[in-house]
Amino acid sequence: MQYVIVGLGGQGILFTSRVLGHIAVSRGERVMGSEVHGMAQRGGSVISHFKVGPYESPLVLAGSADLLIAFDQGEGIRNLHFLREGAQAILNIHDPTALENPHLKKYAADRSLSIAGIPGYKILHEKMGGRFLFMNVLMLGAMCGINAGNVSIDEIREAVAKLAPEKHRADNLKAVDLGYGYFKGN
Amino acid sequence: MGNKVILLGNEAIARGIVEAGCEVASAYPGTPSSEILPAVARYADELGTRTAVEWAVNEKVAFEVAATASFTGKRTCAVMKQVGLNVAADPLMSVAHFDLAGGFLIVSADDPGPHSSQTEQDSRYFAMFAKVPCFDPASAQEAKDMVFDAFDLSEKYHMPVMLRPAVRVDHCRQDVELGEVKDLGRKADFKKDIRRWVCLPAHVRITHPQLNAKLDSVREDFETLYGRYNYEVPAKGRAALGIIASGVSFSIVMDLLKAWKREDISVLKIGTPHPLPVKMVEDFIARHENVLVLEETYPVIEMQLPDRTQLKGRWNGFVPRAGELLPEVIRDLILKALGEPLPVEGATELKAAIEELKVTPKPPMLCPGCPHRASFFAMRKALPNGIYPSDIGCYTLGVNQKDVDTTIDMGASLTSASGFYLAYRTDGKDQPVVATIGDSTFFHMGILGLVNAVYNRHAFVLAILDNRITAMTGGQSNPSIGDKLRKGDEGRQVDIEGVVRGCGVSFVKVVEPYDTKDSAEVFKEAWEHARTHREPSVVILRHPCMLLRQKQAVVKVRVNPDKCIGCKYCTNFFNCPGLPFDEAAKKAKIDERFCVQCGVCIQVCPHGAIEAVEGEEE
Numbered sequence: 001m002q003y004v005i006v007g008l009g010g011q012g013i014l015f016t017s018r019v020l021g022h023i024a025v026s027r028g029e030r031v032m033g034s035e036v037h038g039m040a041q042r043g044g045s046v047i048s049h050f051k052v053g054p055y056e057s058p059l060v061l062a063g064s065a066d067l068l069i070a071f072d073q074g075e076g077i078r079n080l081h082f083l084r085e086g087a088q089a090i091l092n093i094h095d096p097t098a099l100e101n102p103h104l105k106k107y108a109a110d111r112s113l114s115i116a117g118i119p120g121y122k123i124l125h126e127k128m129g130g131r132f133l134f135m136n137v138l139m140l141g142a143m144c145g146i147n148a149g150n151v152s153i154d155e156i157r158e159a160v161a162k163l164a165p166e167k168h169r170a171d172n173l174k175a176v177d178l179g180y181g182y183f184k185g186n
Numbered sequence: 187m188g189n190k191v192i193l194l195g196n197e198a199i200a201r202g203i204v205e206a207g208c209e210v211a212s213a214y215p216g217t218p219s220s221e222i223l224p225a226v227a228r229y230a231d232e233l234g235t236r237t238a239v240e241w242a243v244n245e246k247v248a249f250e251v252a253a254t255a256s257f258t259g260k261r262t263c264a265v266m267k268q269v270g271l272n273v274a275a276d277p278l279m280s281v282a283h284f285d286l287a288g289g290f291l292i293v294s295a296d297d298p299g300p301h302s303s304q305t306e307q308d309s310r311y312f313a314m315f316a317k318v319p320c321f322d323p324a325s326a327q328e329a330k331d332m333v334f335d336a337f338d339l340s341e342k343y344h345m346p347v348m349l350r351p352a353v354r355v356d357h358c359r360q361d362v363e364l365g366e367v368k369d370l371g372r373k374a375d376f377k378k379d380i381r382r383w384v385c386l387p388a389h390v391r392i393t394h395p396q397l398n399a400k401l402d403s404v405r406e407d408f409e410t411l412y413g414r415y416n417y418e419v420p421a422k423g424r425a426a427l428g429i430i431a432s433g434v435s436f437s438i439v440m441d442l443l444k445a446w447k448r449e450d451i452s453v454l455k456i457g458t459p460h461p462l463p464v465k466m467v468e469d470f471i472a473r474h475e476n477v478l479v480l481e482e483t484y485p486v487i488e489m490q491l492p493d494r495t496q497l498k499g500r501w502n503g504f505v506p507r508a509g510e511l512l513p514e515v516i517r518d519l520i521l522k523a524l525g526e527p528l529p530v531e532g533a534t535e536l537k538a539a540i541e542e543l544k545v546t547p548k549p550p551m552l553c554p555g556c557p558h559r560a561s562f563f564a565m566r567k568a569l570p571n572g573i574y575p576s577d578i579g580c581y582t583l584g585v586n587q588k589d590v591d592t593t594i595d596m597g598a599s600l601t602s603a604s605g606f607y608l609a610y611r612t613d614g615k616d617q618p619v620v621a622t623i624g625d626s627t628f629f630h631m632g633i634l635g636l637v638n639a640v641y642n643r644h645a646f647v648l649a650i651l652d653n654r655i656t657a658m659t660g661g662q663s664n665p666s667i668g669d670k671l672r673k674g675d676e677g678r679q680v681d682i683e684g685v686v687r688g689c690g691v692s693f694v695k696v697v698e699p700y701d702t703k704d705s706a707e708v709f710k711e712a713w714e715h716a717r718t719h720r721e722p723s724v725v726i727l728r729h730p731c732m733l734l735r736q737k738q739a740v741v742k743v744r745v746n747p748d749k750c751i752g753c754k755y756c757t758n759f760f761n762c763p764g765l766p767f768d769e770a771a772k773k774a775k776i777d778e779r780f781c782v783q784c785g786v787c788i789q790v791c792p793h794g795a796i797e798a799v800e801g802e803e804e
């Protein structure tokens with residue numbers, strides 16, 4: 001399983017691979033990933049690669065990722081080339097018309113990609129007082145909501161509960177469920 | 187099976203340093219090495235070792251502190267990034283000649299790409315220049331293992347040994363085996379011996395040949411005893427291609443061959459690129475007609491071979507002479523070396539979509555609320571005709587506000603200011619110059635430039651952007667804060683104003699950068715003073731970095747569309763992620779996703795279009 005997680009510096013994308021890594025290791029699987037630290041973290045484009053299984057290198061080859069998680073729709077669209085044919089993507093969408101772009105639709109259809117969008121900012125604005133730092137866990141919930149990522153929502157809940165700092169635990173779990181519920185309708 | 191946990195490559199290295207019994211660790215932060223030292227402190231606390239763990243003010247200091255501690259027979263290490271090694275080059279060159287007592291490890295982290303550096307130089311070249319052995323890890327686990335071997339090798343030959351992780355190893359996350367601490371039970375025992383510890387020319391005539399002999403022996407060891415790092419993964423049957431690879435390039439090659447299910451390519455992994463096990467490599471080359479060499483970033487393996495003319499590598503340009511070897515690059519190089527077709531680019535639709543939707547990569551920007559943005563704004567407002575040399579830190583991003591005109595390396599803001607002063611002065615012209623430098627960088631290498639400017643009477647303004655942290659590398663302590671890394675260790679704060687005055691500066695003023703009006707006034711005053719007194723004056727702009735999340739007044743703002751004339755003054759000269767320009771509406775707007783409600787932009791708009799939202803001020 002190969003994941004590519006993209007967003008903007010400061011969105012907390014590193015926590016996402018920590019959660020996925022925690023789950024993989026508790027299943028006894030090997031993990032390998034690559035993160036961005038330093039200047040790019042200052043609001044610029046950031047990308048995390050994460051691989052579960054018998055891999056040696058931390059980077060995902062373009063055209064071979066199973067899942068793209070994008071905290072920012074622009075970054076998501078820019079990085080769709082990482083996906084293999086038939087792969088899935090989940091994008092935090094602030095302008096839903098983008099997904100209707102005919103070229104984008106054709107690209108996705110040609111490669112049998114399924115691209116799902118979730119209005120993450122809107123949800124966090126309405127339900128969590130605009131605390132956008134919960135975007136990372138919301139996206140993990142959304143990932144399970146579209147049945148992607150090869151992990152169950154219970155595994156995500158358990159890992160987030162374990163890794164989130166005590167005082168933010170309840171809010172983190174709430175955001176996971178908001179992301180999940182957006183697709184599972186509850 | 188031991189205890190496996192997921193670690194960052196840098197944490198794995200740190201864990202190795204503590205487990206191997208290192209007792210003095212010193213570093214200066216710099217991406218991609220910054221996470222190593224704090225992790226050394228954390229493991230030392232957890233495992234209860236007595237390791238001294240310290241941020242030094244610069245890499246030369248870190249190097250010398252750690253190297254000298256090893257003279258007493260203890261294991262020590264100095265950690266830095268590749269350009270930090272430039273700063274430490276002086277002691278590196280001399281200590282290489284020493285017959286050391288305890289093991290001394292240099293960790294120098296490289297940044298092919300580069301992602302976060304001013305060069306993409308190769309530390310292995312420096313190892314070659316200084317004649318010290320170098321290990322080049324291909325993964326986090328291997329980096330940790332190599333720490334032990336590097337210390338052992340250092341003690342076997344009494345010489346410094348370098349570990350050179352590149353960024354993809356530093357910042358990879360991998361399951362790594364934890365071990366126990368090796369308690370070496372050593373006591374500091376410095377044996378005086380001037381031939382050993384004083385680098386007089388007469389001694390170098392003896393130690394240089396000794397160093398050469400040591401290096402020959404290390405090369406022999408690398409040929410025979412280090413099969414865990416230098417080995418061949420043979421092809422099945424006749425090989426269509428032989429690849430020599432080191433570092434993470436090796437891991438990428440192995441993943442590619444596995445995905446392709448190819449068995450007609452043999453791979454020679456080199457984990458000890460200097461001194462190169464030449465016989466091993468020549469033997470591999472002799473058995474293959476077609477050989478590709480993959481290494482980052484310079485042709486260090488190739489340069490050590492008597493004959494490199496037939497190799498496809500960095501040296502002859504078959505492999506690009508610059509840049510990171512990403513999986514896609516390596517894939518294409520292998521196919522090209524095999525004479526096979528490259529994969530067809532099927533992304534024309536995606537490119538068209540990206541173009542239509544105007545999706546572009548986002549360059550880094552100063553954080554919303556960053557005090558530097560306000561400082562730059564005030565500086566330009568006060569001295570719009572100034573030349574603005576700057577330095578290495580978050581504030582280099584002041585380029586986005588057109589407030590950074592030059593950056594060379596750590597500390598060069600001051601020396602560049604001197605250079606500009608002299609060049610214009612010889613024409614008899616008073617050119618305003620404002621140098622900007624951060625607190626940590628000022629202590630790193632700025633002080634010397636200041637002393638030089640005071641001594642030679644150079645007129646310019648030095649703005650010290652004091653945000654109480656080493657911000658760009660993730661928030662490390664430094665002398666202006668005074669905290670130390672290990673639990674229970676107490677440091678002492680060094681007062682910047684005191685240092686500046688001590689250097690002989692008479693104009694020193696501290697301002698709050700969020701008040702851009704006041705700071706602009708002080709900038710003007712400072713330049714007047716510098717110009718008339720022929721000496722540098724100093725403005726200290728003090729406000730904590732946003733990463734410290736200190737409580738500050740919250741001012742909710744809005745852009746009044748009736749007043750905004752769409753002149754883009756704010757986006758050009760203030761450039762806040764929270765205040766983008768809406769091209770459709772031709773007006774600035776507040777982006778609530780990013781705005782932290784610092785309120786500074788209210789002072790920026792010349793048309794008064796940015797307003798506080800009434801009733802929400804706290």
Ligand code: SF4
Binds near residue numbers: 552580
């Ligand atoms: S980390 Fe601190 S210094 Fe760096 S851009 Fe952000 S607020 Fe400014």
Ligand code: SF4
Binds near residue numbers: 741765782
């Ligand atoms: S108040 Fe203005 S300057 Fe401050 S973060 Fe928001 S948009 Fe940026």
